[in-house]
Amino acid sequence: MTQRIGLLGGTFDPIHHGHLRAALEVREALGLDELRLIPSARPPHRERPGASAEQRLAMVQLAIAGIAGLAVDDRELQREKPSYTVDTLLSLRAELGAEVQLILLLGWDAFCGLPTWHRWQSLLELAHVLVLQRPDQAAELPEALKDLLAARSVQNPQAFTGPAGQVAFMEQTSLAISATHIRALCAAGQSIDFLLPSSVQHFIQAHGLYRDAP
Template structure:
């Protein structure tokens, strides 16, 4: 059975931290692929700052050099609030011969008790937690911990940098920086 990692998020913008997490978990968990699933509207955050089509394009550019990375737009196509349970029910139905590993940061591991129908979700997916500065991967839920090199960056930090014209070189893939500049994203 194929083992598929799922990395969800707004990816607004995608950055090297996302790519590093995906690759380190792929290797540690011996995953066949990692599917990046951009959310339309996350249930625990405000709406994304850029249009879905721009976030999809940036994610495609960010992942195109890795043959093990795929972009899946199921949550964008569904629109509205995106609950992981709905996504995983759909994926399990569409791909019954795949085992799914949902990759989350330590901040989300701490938040698991508040996830929508988390107990039902646990029957559909295996959780993989990665460390994040300021958080622990301690939980009563079954979460496999994967150590990754610590890179303390966030999309919100990068949006602030971009608005203030600060360079994001070496943190955001060059192709994504070009797309951001060409489309004048994050200027306001």
């Protein structure tokens, strides 16, 4: 059997139950051997994170401790240049080989913005793409992505074939949790109970994170 590995990147500033629920649902639905959470060091499309790279990595490690099938991959934190997804996929291919099935998880908004990414058309040479949708999402796709889907989409992500090259969609449980909102609550001195793992909450409080968040 070919090994199947899912990849979920993000700033995780901080990681919360929305991230974790999406990761678990995909791992179970697709029968993945492993799903790796990949914190980005210098995301090119976003402002500088509120927590340091080391703190965000520590929070991800705390969040997934003891959860079977989830792992953290810190390769992007080892780079000094911006975290381009294509570079991460090239690095994983060099490490894992050409036959492993890599499945890149993207939220709907990220997928709609894919044509602005660095070397975005090379991504499907290196991985399959699984787009995570919420029931309330109905944004119009750019024409470049409509052409991509016409050529590359499959109905069922469980039917991904080969190591890379296809796109599928999967509806996820809608959890209206955002890292932006968590940071705002911290800045306002309000509770963040039940929005993220207690271990992560304790880390945030112990290190005084996000007290000055916008």
